[in-house]
Amino acid sequence: MNQARDILLVDAGNTHVKLSFVRSNRGLKDIQTDDLTVLRLDSTAPDRLTQLARHMGPPVKEVWLCSVLGEPFEHGVQQSCDHAGVTLRVLQVLDTPDLKTRYATPRQLGRDRWSLMLAAVQQAQQRMQRRPLLCVSLGTATTVDAVVPGSDPSDPWLHLGGYITPGLHTMLDSVHSKTAQLPRVPLAQADWPVDTASAIGAGVYQMQVDFIQTRLHQLQDFTGQPACCVLSGGGAQALAGALVDAWVLPQAVLLGLCVAFMDLSS
Numbered sequence: 001m002n003q004a005r006d007i008l009l010v011d012a013g014n015t016h017v018k019l020s021f022v023r024s025n026r027g028l029k030d031i032q033t034d035d036l037t038v039l040r041l042d043s044t045a046p047d048r049l050t051q052l053a054r055h056m057g058p059p060v061k062e063v064w065l066c067s068v069l070g071e072p073f074e075h076g077v078q079q080s081c082d083h084a085g086v087t088l089r090v091l092q093v094l095d096t097p098d099l100k101t102r103y104a105t106p107r108q109l110g111r112d113r114w115s116l117m118l119a120a121v122q123q124a125q126q127r128m129q130r131r132p133l134l135c136v137s138l139g140t141a142t143t144v145d146a147v148v149p150g151s152d153p154s155d156p157w158l159h160l161g162g163y164i165t166p167g168l169h170t171m172l173d174s175v176h177s178k179t180a181q182l183p184r185v186p187l188a189q190a191d192w193p194v195d196t197a198s199a200i201g202a203g204v205y206q207m208q209v210d211f212i213q214t215r216l217h218q219l220q221d222f223t224g225q226p227a228c229c230v231l232s233g234g235g236a237q238a239l240a241g242a243l244v245d246a247w248v249l250p251q252a253v254l255l256g257l258c259v260a261f262m263d264l265s266s
């Protein structure tokens, strides 16, 4: 029987709230992230919760949430779920049998970072790849997290830690807003730019590429093993071509929610 998509997945980031729907009886292996059709809401819109609540009607019976928007947003989602009579499951950063973190205070770690790592480890296991992973999210902020496999295949993977920097558009915005004369420009690729727009656009682009590539080398030196990059977020496609050993995992945070909760849904 072709059951309806009864789970609403929500990735609440700083710029966009991303929504998708999956069937609760679908096996994790059957979920292709390219198939996760995504609706986007503006995270800063005053009516963001009202817009979200519109998607909670039948056949939705559960909402799975990964949010970095803080307690008031989460409380609002809980109220909407209560009103709609649906169950809310909220992703928390907690060690699992497959992944543990060295973060000093795990609840401080961004849940979107954790969800990406859960998804990346699941994909690596599915592909029988046991290489260290550099999990990169290119959103409002750029985050770069190192995850290494345990020495035995039955051991959990370990999150070593990671970095937070301004994202691509955040850098482009700030260089414009903090100067008198620099325009807001798109990303660019150029060798030794000879105009202002290319100088900024390629400067920001190259800064992020170089940062990620250097962190990949750092991870390889640290582990003594070849590593690869898993790219997610709005800027992933823009950077993928410039990075070696990189694959794009579309909608990684939404996939991470499936990894966390798929076996729990009734």
Ligand SMILES: Nc1ncnc2c1ncn2[C@@H]1O[C@H](COP(=O)(O)OP(=O)(O)OP(=O)(O)O)[C@@H](O)[C@H]1O
Pocket (backbone or CB within 6 Å): 012, 013, 014, 015, 016, 017, 112, 138, 139, 140, 141, 167, 168, 169, 170, 187, 232, 233, 234, 235, 236, 238
């Ligand atoms: N075509 C593009 N080229 C480069 N970067 C892009 C492009 N589209 C989006 N981005 C980047 O992705 C970000 C938006 O993507 P995404 O929806 O993944 O994240 P977000 O919701 O803004 O932030 P987050 O989820 O990190 O809070 C932008 O801020 C920008 O940095």
Ligand SMILES: CC(C)(CO)[C@@H](O)C(=O)NCCC(=O)O
Pocket (backbone or CB within 6 Å): 013, 014, 068, 108, 109, 110, 111, 112, 113, 139, 140, 141, 143, 164
């Ligand atoms: C870094 C961001 C903003 C990236 O979306 C998010 O993961 C977050 O708010 N993190 C909390 C701080 C931390 O991860 O240590």
